[in-house]
Amino acid sequence: MTPAKPPFPAMLRHPNPRGKPATKTVFVFRDYGKMVRTLASRQTGEGVRVSLKPGSMAPSETRSELLRKVRAGEADENQLRRFDELHQKRSMDILECGQDDLFDIRTVDADLPPKAVIDKSLPCDRCGERTMASRMVETGSNRLCRDCAGQDEYGLSEPVGRIFVWAAARG
Numbered sequence: 001m002t003p004a005k006p007p008f009p010a011m012l013r014h015p016n017p018r019g020k021p022a023t024k025t026v027f028v029f030r031d032y033g034k035m036v037r038t039l040a041s042r043q044t045g046e047g048v049r050v051s052l053k054p055g056s057m058a059p060s061e062t063r064s065e066l067l068r069k070v071r072a073g074e075a076d077e078n079q080l081r082r083f084d085e086l087h088q089k090r091s092m093d094i095l096e097c098g099q100d101d102l103f104d105i106r107t108v109d110a111d112l113p114p115k116a117v118i119d120k121s122l123p124c125d126r127c128g129e130r131t132m133a134s135r136m137v138e139t140g141s142n143r144l145c146r147d148c149a150g151q152d153e154y155g156l157s158e159p160v161g162r163i164f165v166w167a168a169a170r171g
């Protein structure tokens, strides 16, 4: 891997060879427990990998202790005010950092997964929500979504812990 060229923001503005804005975004989540994002072009495989530098966003011990009290509902008024001040200061410090202070940014040749199969959606026989047909479960005479069939797609009994929201730009 080599240092990013062109810089990360320019690749976001011109993510495809025709110089037009991206018209759709595909999000692939790999639950590796790391603060890393890779943005890549499907056409060229070129991308940038952005990882958080160790310790670059580490909160102070004072803030961490106040955060624990705030979450536990144990903070008094002065502690809430102090936490707010430290939170604001930390936010401003991060905003004023250069990108190289926070992130390690490198160009990569991305190994992208194959394009997703486009499948028809059908209503679940129990909840009625439209569901990709290939993800449905046949139970007797019913065709159910995995929620209604009591099957977790990933075999997890607990929530993953984060919800990612992304927007697809419209060209």
Ligand SMILES: [Zn+2]
Pocket (backbone or CB within 6 Å): 124, 125, 126, 127, 128, 129, 144, 145, 146, 147, 148, 149
């Ligand atoms: Zn259902």
